Amino acid sequence: MNTKHEFPTSTDVLIVGAGPAGMTLAISLQQLGVDCVVIDRAPEAPDDTRAAFVQPRSLEYLRRIQVAGAMIDDGVKPRGFAFADPERDLFRLSYDSVDSPYPFLLIIPQWQTQRHLDQRFAELGGSVLRGVRLLDLVPEFPGSAATVVDSDGALRVINARFVAGCDGVHSRVRDRLGIGFPGSSPQQMFAVADVRFDGWPADRVETAFTLSPHGMLITSPLPKDMVRVVASVAPGTQAPTQQDVADLIQTRGPRWLRNGTVTKLLSSATWHVQERVATQFRQGNTFLVGDAAHTHSPAGGQGMNTGIQDAANLAWKLHHVMRAGAPESLLDSYDAERRPNAQQLIEFTHQIATLATLTGQKQRQMRNDILAALSQVPGVTEALSVRFSQIAIGYGDSNEPFAPGTRVNPDAIGADDLAWSLLTPDAAPPDLPPGFKVTVSKEVPHLVAVRPDGIVAGAEEVHELFGCNLGQ
Numbered sequence: 320m321n322t323k324h325e326f327p328t329s330t331d332v333l334i335v336g337a338g339p340a341g342m343t344l345a346i347s348l349q350q351l352g353v354d355c356v357v358i359d360r361a362p363e364a365p366d367d368t369r370a371a372f373v374q375p376r377s378l379e380y381l382r383r384i385q386v387a388g389a390m391i392d393d394g395v396k397p398r399g400f401a402f403a404d405p406e407r408d409l410f411r412l413s414y415d416s417v418d419s420p421y422p423f424l425l426i427i428p429q430w431q432t433q434r435h436l437d438q439r440f441a442e443l444g445g446s447v448l449r450g451v452r453l454l455d456l457v458p459e460f461p462g463s464a465a466t467v468v469d470s471d472g473a474l475r476v477i478n479a480r481f482v483a484g485c486d487g488v489h490s491r492v493r494d495r496l497g498i499g500f501p502g503s504s505p506q507q508m509f510a511v512a513d514v515r516f517d518g519w520p521a522d523r524v525e526t527a528f529t530l531s532p533h534g535m536l537i538t539s540p541l542p543k544d545m546v547r548v549v550a551s552v553a554p555g556t557q558a559p560t561q562q563d564v565a566d567l568i569q570t571r572g573p574r575w576l577r578n579g580t581v582t583k584l585l586s587s588a589t590w591h592v593q594e595r596v597a598t599q600f601r602q603g604n605t606f607l608v609g610d611a612a613h614t615h616s617p618a619g620g621q622g623m624n625t626g627i628q629d630a631a632n633l634a635w636k637l638h639h640v641m642r643a644g645a646p647e648s649l650l651d652s653y654d655a656e657r658r659p660n661a662q663q664l665i666e667f668t669h670q671i672a673t674l675a676t677l678t679g680q681k682q683r684q685m686r687n688d689i690l691a692a693l694s695q696v697p698g699v700t701e702a703l704s705v706r707f708s709q710i711a712i713g714y715g716d717s718n719e720p721f722a723p724g725t726r727v728n729p730d731a732i733g734a735d736d737l738a739w740s741l742l743t744p745d746a747a748p749p750d751l752p753p754g755f756k757v758t759v760s761k762e763v764p765h766l767v768a769v770r771p772d773g774i775v776a777g778a779e780e781v782h783e784l785f786g787c788n789l790g791q
């Protein structure tokens with residue numbers, strides 16, 4: 320894209336990085352009527368698959384920004400996934416009990432997710448400035464001045480009231496602000512390949528984590544007869560060839576997959592796990608969102624999903640500050656809510672990756688036996704599916720339904736956009752501020768105000784934002 324003649328010089332929100340986190344934020348702001356500019360250093364939208372698993376909680380927000388439907392049409396929708404050893408299923412984790420309109424794992428390559436996000440942004444009149452790289456960021460009252468290099472190599476400056484660093488794990492924004500990214504790089508390496516595959520059994524449309532004596536292998540159907548294969552490998556291993564992938568399936572794969580044939584290698588790579596969380600997610604007018612703020616093992620399919628939820632949390636707050644006169648202190652809650660969540664996530668994915676990559680034969684056998692036994696314990700698979708699906712993530716002290724900080728099932732409030740909702744046992748109060756979507760429900764004992772990210776607002780929060788008394 321030649322950006323010369325239309326290059327913006329100022330904006331309310333500069334979004335650096337058009338990955339899933341940046342685009343979710345961009346669409347949300349655009350939908351809410353907040354001016355934003357999105358830049359990405361890559362000249363084209365990416366074509367790699369990376370994140371293949373979209374969790375129910377993400378779909379709930381993607382529905383509010385009108386992206387979920389098209390993605391669901393394009394993806395594979397297993398009702399959960401299986402832990403197995405090469406000869407038997409150990410543990411089936413079903414999403415059937417997940418209290419969501421989307422009780423399934425959506426499997427869709429990340430490049431396709433990004434196409435859907437780009438398309439929605441374009442529908443809203445937005446366009447990403449591609450081939451534009453952030454070089455520097457300095458304070459410039461009342462916001463920041465971002466120096467960028469455009470696709471022709473020219474230096475330009477964009478003045479922005481707020482800046483969102485959605486620029487991935489090697490974030491330039493984080494670097495320019497001097498925000499720490501402490502953590503560790505465990506000695507874990509994974510190989511990933513997408514292949515064409517003949518012979519995936521029709522009655523097994525689900526992801527399998529096979530815990531074999533030779534290491535872990537994740538096999539997952541992707542749309543259009545493609546298959547994702549992920550394997551734990553020794554540090555220093557090269558990206559797998561087609562033959563390597565076939566060998567991995569033969570040596571580690573579940574019995575029911577070993578009759579199939581890898582017919583084509585589509586992509587292949589290796590990656591080292593890093594486990595890091597930024598020391599702060601907000602510094603003044605600048606925010607870190609997605610992988611720029613946290614990175615961890617991809618085991619469990621959580622990273623992109625977490626970035627989408629970061630964006631969901633931040634977008635409505637920026638909107639309130641920019642357009643509804645909310646105090647800037649509202650923006651502090653972005654760090655307060657999302658950073659602890661990222662820290663817990665890293666512990667969770669670390670546990671999964673550690674369990675999946677155990678090396679001692681006795682330990683592995685014990686792990687597999689325990690998993691098989693756990694599958695018989697009532698409530699265990701349900702609790703795990705709640706965790707993987709991200710459905711229970713909230714920011715309050717209580718998990719009681721409709722307590723402040725808990726998430727509300729979007730079907731309970733007809734949540735199809737970024738409006739605030741009010742659940743009421745009776746008629747809506749006469750002093751209800753405009754813009755609330757009201758649902759009468761006998762399930763709630765009192766008024767419950769729900770934020771545009773699906774979280775129950777506390778009474779104080781509502782009072783501060785709207786000057787009225789709603790909720791607990």
Ligand SMILES: Cc1cc2nc3c(=O)[nH]c(=O)nc-3n(C[C@H](O)[C@H](O)[C@H](O)COP(=O)(O)OP(=O)(O)OC[C@H]3O[C@@H](n4cnc5c(N)ncnc54)[C@H](O)[C@@H]3O)c2cc1C
Nearest residue numbers: 336338339340360370371372453487609610621622623624
């Ligand atoms: C093999 C693999 C499998 C994975 N599987 C899953 C999964 O199943 N589910 C899941 O939830 N997650 C998964 N993840 C993680 C997921 O891919 C990431 O968490 C996700 O891409 C992060 O999104 P993001 O928008 O934060 O950053 P990114 O996708 O990294 O996007 C950052 C963008 O910023 C741009 N950028 C960088 N620097 C600059 C700059 N200076 N100026 C302008 N632009 C810049 C980049 O070009 C890029 O487009 C997987 C990751 C890997 C490696």
